Amino acid sequence: MEIFRQIALGQIPRILGFQDRNPKSRTYGCFDRFYWHYKLHDMSNAGFQEASLTLAIIYKNSFPENIYYKNNKTKDWLKAAVKFWLKLRNFGGSFNEVYPYERSYCATSFSTYANTEAILLAKLKLDTKRIAKIGKWLTNNNNPSLSNQMAASAIALQNIYLITKKDLFKEAAEQKIKEIIKMQDQSGYYPEYGGFDIGYQTITLSCLTHYYLKTKDTELYKSLKKGTKFLDGKIKSNGTYDNSKTSRKTQYIFPFGLVVLKSPVIGKMITGLENNEVVNPTWMDDRYCIHLTTNYLQAYLSDKNVHESN
């Protein structure tokens, strides 16, 4: 699993460079350089603020070559990132990714998961009322065509419950999990526009695994096992796969869920990463390298923690 650590750590200076790190700036904490630095965009994409979780992970976890561990600057930048994310919230509790007043289910689900996870991990003290409003929006909205977004909203709601202690968010998360399990195909895939997609399957598995680790939901565990098994035989020995028949043509693998669920796919993926044959954060654009880097760190740490506790 060392390869996940090496690749992810190599991306941290790049990701920190996305952030406005000037405390006197109006956009302090913003990770969207097109907005705060180039000034080419008229709004900041909330998706970039998922980097809060990357910062929280490197700030809170001691591991080889992690120079950011317990570094005060890292903590300041983390707080600024979460605060800027909260500033981007629409009146009703949603967030925008592409255009003003978009109310994006995707950006709201994923950025809320990342930022609430960062809040919990770094034990940040923030206004819980504002976070509850996001929870209410997620409770009242769905996107059943896309399992990965439903899974992200479920773990986001679970985190909001842990922050606000309001049962309604726990119940909303449980409801979404039930819907996802119901949507799962007999063969094990979680549908994306009616079909299977390997990259999104691994994102869904990662989100659901985070939820499982927090709740120990036994029904979900069975679903996760089925979802992991679905990938067996579809991944080549170097971790790549044929995406010509998949519903969304993604090319990557998010490893966290597969590491926790002990999928044989991880061994193949490591071989491919060691030979630099697999799409990984270093090959991706600024927007998506954040998401995958965070997942690599989570994959590395979950494996490290298992070994340390044995």
Added chain:
Amino acid sequence: MYMSPIKLILFRVYTLTLGRFPFFSKLLKKHLTKQLIENKKERYVASSKFFELKDLEAKLK
């Protein structure tokens, strides 16, 4: 369909006026999803089309 300055202005006028109301925002999202994803032979996916080694060997369609 590519974005152009005129299209962008019209798009922004819509999002900043009618788009403020959830009904019209949802309507726009539904339209865009249909146009860019559901009705397309090759669906738009933001996190796709990264370089892969097999691209070096693949014949252009």
